[in-house]
Amino acid sequence: MGGEESPLVAARGPETGSGPGPEGSGPDDLPDGLMVAGRDARVVVFNAAAARITGIPAGSALGRDFRDVLPLHDAEGRDWWKCLAPYDGLSTRTRHPERVLFLPGGTEVLVTAAYRRDADRRVERFTVCLRDALHRARQERDRADLVSTVAHELRSPLTSVKGFTATLLAKWHRFNDDQKRVMLETVNADADRVTRLITELLDVSRIEAGRLEMRRQVVDLPEEVRKVIAGRVAAGEPEDRFRFETRGELPEMWLDPDKMDQILGNLVENAVRHGAGTVTIVVEPDAHKEGAAVSVRDEGEGIPPEAAQRVFRQFWRGPGGSRRGGTGLGLYIVKGLVEAHGGVITVRRAPGGGAEFRFTVPAGAPNYAG
Ligand SMILES: Nc1ncnc2c1ncn2[C@@H]1O[C@H](COP(=O)(O)OP(=O)(O)O)[C@@H](O)[C@H]1O
Ligand SMILES: [Mg+2]
Secondary structure (H helix, E strand, O other), X not given: OOOOOOOOXXXXXXXXXXXXXXXXXXXXXXXXXXXXXXXOOEEEEEOXXXXXXXXXXXXXXXOOEHXXXXXXXXXXXXXXXXXXXXXXXOOOOOEEEEEEEEOOOOOEEEEEEEEEEOOOOOXXXXXXXXXXXXXXXXXXXXXXHHHHHHHHHHHHHHHHHHHHHHHHXXXXXXXXXXXXXXXXXXXXXXXXXXXXXXXXXXXXXHHHOOOOOOOOEEOOHHHHHHHHHHHHHHOOOOHHHEEEEEOOOOOOOEEOHHXXXXXXXXXXXXXXXXXXXXXXEXXXXXXXXXXXXXXXXXXXXXXXXXXXXXXXXXXXXXXXXXXXXXXXXXXXXXXXXXXXXOOEEEEEEOOOOXXXXXXXXXXXXXXXXX
């Protein structure tokens, strides 16, 4: 390594093969590329992701002037460092927002930069963060997929609403009351479906933006489960379809009751709709007795092990899922709500076949954020 300045963080690039130290994470664990230059503009940190993104081994970057290591230019071919003049530009600058720049080979990267200055406002450290633009492109594609899925999901019920109302308006006298009733019931159900889809999409967007507001209070979890079951029974499900068990003593649970209802309601609804047989719900303290574990299992076909991860994704529906009128958002939302409580959710095959969803949530505290 040709540098006079000894690197603060040694070149733990992929070629050195050394993983993170015993204390845990180092710059090589960062998913984004990180380059740090010192007072003299020489590179002192060049992490594994930076090496991967730029194709420059850390060993050959350390100790050199960062402008030589990373000759970035903008879409018009201008040398970015000349435009920026990081070390002699305005001394009030603290950071540069993300922008798209290019490496010599034409590789697109997303770049942000930040300064640390000493008491005289001279640059002490200049940090550059590099992100793979491909990753961004993929995110944008996922977003576009989501938009087209949503559009499709909204269009099918609306097509049916439009079709039935148009038919009724044009040929009102040709139908008898029973036929009209059937059509109106379909319109009604489709309108409900659109409303539900939009409500769920709003939940999804809150989860994705990390804007779920937690209103924690002491919640009697077994009581919440009883309420959810009572709701299903009131809606016409036979009472003996449900079995409810509580085991052991729960700690005082500080949870968001509305979100808990949503979690339990979704899992029980899935067990009833997608599963079969008796739906068994068990509430117990978790293994460390610092929270609660809830499992909901049924005696249906279950979830094939290869789909166990996919069920929690947006719009994932198993065979027959769309026929049953679902949106495929339920479990994605459930997972988001469980995680907002600091919990985890998993699915496995129940001992007697069928699906078993199990989540744990820590007991929480009045202002517990996680
Ligand atoms: N208890 C269950 N048994 C079998 N399959 C299930 C169960 N719960 C969920 N699934 C499958 O997972 C898919 C996604 O569930 P979910 O996200 O709640 O969407 P939705 O219920 O709207 O279809 C369902 O379409 C179904 O195929
Ligand atoms: Mg569902």
